[in-house]
Amino acid sequence: MPENVNRQWILKTRPDGMPKESDLDLIESPIPEPKHGEILVKNLWMSIDPYMRGRLRDGPSYAPPVAIGGVLQGESVGRVMESRLDGFKAGDIVRGHIGWQEYGILGITGAHVVDTSLGPISTSIGVLGMPGLTAYFGLLEVNRPQAGDTIVVSAASGAVGAIVGQLAKIMGCRTVGIAGSDEKVSYIVDELGFDAGINYKTEDVSVAIAESCPNGVDGYFDNVGGEITEAVMPHFNLYARMAICGRISEYNDDLPSMGPRVLRYVHAAQATVEGFLVFRWADRYEEGRSRLAQWVRDGQIKYKEDVVEGFENSAKAFIGQLGGANFGKLLIKVSDE
Numbered sequence: 001m002p003e004n005v006n007r008q009w010i011l012k013t014r015p016d017g018m019p020k021e022s023d024l025d026l027i028e029s030p031i032p033e034p035k036h037g038e039i040l041v042k043n044l045w046m047s048i049d050p051y052m053r054g055r056l057r058d059g060p061s062y063a064p065p066v067a068i069g070g071v072l073q074g075e076s077v078g079r080v081m082e083s084r085l086d087g088f089k090a091g092d093i094v095r096g097h098i099g100w101q102e103y104g105i106l107g108i109t110g111a112h113v114v115d116t117s118l119g120p121i122s123t124s125i126g127v128l129g130m131p132g133l134t135a136y137f138g139l140l141e142v143n144r145p146q147a148g149d150t151i152v153v154s155a156a157s158g159a160v161g162a163i164v165g166q167l168a169k170i171m172g173c174r175t176v177g178i179a180g181s182d183e184k185v186s187y188i189v190d191e192l193g194f195d196a197g198i199n200y201k202t203e204d205v206s207v208a209i210a211e212s213c214p215n216g217v218d219g220y221f222d223n224v225g226g227e228i229t230e231a232v233m234p235h236f237n238l239y240a241r242m243a244i245c246g247r248i249s250e251y252n253d254d255l256p257s258m259g260p261r262v263l264r265y266v267h268a269a270q271a272t273v274e275g276f277l278v279f280r281w282a283d284r285y286e287e288g289r290s291r292l293a294q295w296v297r298d299g300q301i302k303y304k305e306d307v308v309e310g311f312e313n314s315a316k317a318f319i320g321q322l323g324g325a326n327f328g329k330l331l332i333k334v335s336d337e
Contacts, residue, residue, distance in 0.1 A: 006031045009100035009314055011066045015056055018322060023056070024072070024315045031103045034084045038105050041078040043098050046311075046332040047125040048318050049074065049159075050248045062277055072100035076334070077114060077124050085111070095124045100314055102334060118293040121337065126329040127163060127296060127303040128289050134245060134278040135163035136288040140171075141281065142243035142274050143219035147172030150213045152232055155223035156194065157184035157304075159329035160245060163292075164221045165194050166301045173219075176212045178205065178228060180324045187327075192302060205231035216240075224248050233262050236269040244275040248322065304328030311335075 005028050012025040034040045052074055058065050066072055076098040083089050085108060093114040098104030114124045126132065138160075145151055151168040155161040156177025165188060168175040176196045177188040185197035196212040198205060205228055209217065216237035222229050225247030233242070266273055281288070295301040306328040308317040314332050321330050 004031050005029075006101055006103045007311060008102075009072045010069055011056060011072060012068070014058060014068070015053075019053065019056065019315075019319050021315045021319065026312060026315075032105050034082055034105055036084050038107050039080050039085050039088050039094070039111055040082040041076075041094060041096070041098055041104050041106055041111075042081050043076045043078045043102050043104060043311075043334040044093075044337055045078075045122045045125060046076045046098075046100065046314065046334050047074055047129070047131075048308075048314065048321055048326075048330040048332060049131075050246060050321060052318065053322060073097060074100060075125050075130060076104070077121050078104075078334075079337075088113070093121050093124075095129065102311060118289070119296060122305060122307075122331055123296075123303070126159060126305060126331065127301065128292055130278060131159035131329060132163050132292045132303075133281070133285055133288045135160045135167060136292060137278055137281045137284070138243045138245050138276055139164050139167050139219075139221060142276050143168075143221055143241050145171045145173050145219055148174075149218035150174045150176065150215055150237075151219040151221065152176045152178065152209065152213065152217050153194075153221045153223070154178045154228050154232075155246070155248065156188050156197065157327060158223065161221070161223050162188065162192055162304065162328070163301060166192055166295075168219075169193050170295065170300055174213075174215075176209070178224075178232075184327060187304070200228055206234065209235050219243070221245060222247070230262050233265040233271075236265055236271045238269055240269050240271040242266075242271060242273045244273065306330045307333050309333050 010025050013023050015023045055066050077095040080092040094111045096106045096110045151173045153161045153164045157179045165175045165177050175194045177194045178198045178200050179185050185199050188194040189197045198208040217235045218237050220232050220242045222244050223246045306326045311334045
């Protein structure tokens with residue numbers, strides 16, 4: 001590759017429904033130079049997450065949309081190539097929202113040194129990063145599991161759901177996962193220790209929930225929304241807690257689906273339905289990271305990385321994820337460490 005070339009994925013057109021590769025464009029630009037108070041970071045591993053779909057839509061949300069012609073956004077981990085920021089030096093491994101590009105600039109509020117003693121650096125944007133922390137705080141603070149509870153998790157083989165299920169087991173709960181293939185169901189049951197798994201593509205989810213949760217559902221960790229969520233809610237126990245983490249089944253819809261008919265189950269069970277964003281607990285991230293790392297070291301939490309080689313394959317991987325093609329935490333290996 002020629003020197004001083006920074007490849008970037010930019011938004012070419014706003015997707016209509018499921019994104020297409022033609023909605024994105026891979027361009028080249030000069031490698032940026034850091035100013036005072038900034039560092040230049042070479043991207044090594046890039047996280048691909050479903051929430052990114054929402055940032056391609058021009059509408060109100062918890063994060064600003066990507067502008068037409070703008071670099072797609074996401075968290076990465078990389079190596080500092082040049083530093084003009086106190087506390088950082090060339091060679092440091094850092095994570096931050098570098099975006100979908102091979103080189104990026106971070107400042108004091110966006111650069112975070114990675115403790116490489118906790119695990120491989122890819123885990124800093126996986127089990128020990130935003131997905132793991134989302135699982136940790138979403139389950140413990142929103143679902144509030146108690147020993148003996150039954151916890152149901154959708155998208156259970158994904159980066160967040162797989163951690164949620166294992167945490168629920170650590171908390172002494174019966175854990176039931178919903179996934180999209182027999183292979184994924186076998187993985188969560190046989191390798192991760194879920195008590196039961198449901199293949200939503202081949203089973204009647206409501207019937208399967210009744211069979212797998214004979215004592216009802218005390219907590220539901222919702223990653224998908226839509227028909228799967230509607231199938232779970234009739235099985236809520238009194239004072240059930242539902243944590244809304246994501247709604248991937250609806251991300252390509254221009255208008256949100258209206259489902260007030262399910263509220264009767266919330267009313268009858270006096271259930272709590274709460275949406276959350278992990279940023280709520282930003283001041284406690286290190287607590288969560290430390291506990292997750294210990295459970296990983298102890299073998300109580302296992303993780304699976306779905307690694308796609310090559311920065312040029314980012315768009316295809318992203319679109320595949322929205323269709324359920326990935327298996328585990330989806331990562332782009334941008335460059336050798």
